[in-house]
């Protein structure tokens with residue numbers, strides 16, 4: 001049975017079910033964190049958010065928001081007080097119907113989450129990723145070779161989108177790939193974290209075409225034997241999952257595994273293009289690829305925002321948080337917190353920013369991070385070994401998304417070394 005990702009529904013706010021006044025000691029901040037202008041250039045907003053205190057009250061959405069490292073990590077990692085099963089966007093699944101059947105990983109709590117996570121951890125084990133590394137390296141080398149000495153090309157469409165939408169479906173074993181639909185689906189997943197704004201509606205406009213295709217792509221019949229997708233479906237044979245649940249977990253691979261790495265790869269090229277000395281250091285020592293990616297994650301936060309919902313009356317940093325309160329966690333603001341990272345607004349390739357929140361923290365911490373690392377390190381290594389200079393040839397523009405921080409366009413020229 002396929003997941004019944006049925007018709008998309010817009011959020012319907014049910015009044016009176018959520019605290020509508022700020023807790024004592026929290027400043028009210030009349031701002032829209034999902035405003036396109038803020039999402040396209042968020043750094044000043046992040047600084048103001050941190051300056052508000054541990055939390056700010058956002059009256060427009062009747063939510064708390066945090067962006068200091070300490071409190072963001074506390075909220076994000078405590079799954080007993082701050083649950084995910086009520087959705088990780090502004091919508092409270094207890095009150096409003098989600099646009100798709102909730103993810104068994106992202107939008108779940110223990111014990112359901114634990115059961116799904118166990119299957120996914122096995123399907124994405126170090127042994128599996130080790131087996132993909134050489135394939136990723138070969139594909140990255142081929143792609144970079146093709147792009148070297150091209151007058152100018154767009155990193156987003158010609159490199160960052162091409163690579164994950166080629167190698168990830170291949171690793172999953174998807175029989176009939178459709179990169180355009182996979183990218184469109186990623187936009188739906190992440191833009192529905194936000195309110196019913198233009199950004200969300202634009203992404204959801206493609207749902208009638210894309211959702212049925214994704215639903216089909218997650219079924220056992222569409223997946224080749226002996227690849228990651230079939231490995232997930234093997235959990236049906238062992239009795240750990242039913243068929244519908246296995247398809248839902250494959251859906252998580254498509255949901256979480258593309259938009260995120262597309263943003264990460266384009267941001268990595270942007271970081272190196274704008275910091276030639278960092279690129280020179282990477283060329284000198286390819287061993288820096290790992291550290292470089294960690295700093296790209298901290299500096300750019302491919303997922304900038306997810307929410308949690310307080311399930312009990314509690315307290316964080318001396319602030320009372322009432323049960324049913326949504327907390328918007330700005331992972332990107334936390335990753336730029338000067339209190340945590342000296343000279344936080346500088347990109348330092350050898351910083352080794354242990355404790356960044358780009359992969360989240362706690363029990364939901366990115367289960368695919370080893371595969372993400374293998375992908376990005378393959379691209380960084382290909383650049384370091386083949387390219388002499390990354391020259392940005394036109395304006396870099398950022399794509400306003402309700403949850404992804406990624407470029408819209410990045411024109412560059414790569415010169416052969």
Ligand code: OVM
Pocket residue numbers: 103104105106107189251252253255256303
């Ligand atoms: C999922 C999912 C979707 C988006 C992101 C994510 C970052 C997971 O459907 O399970 O993790």
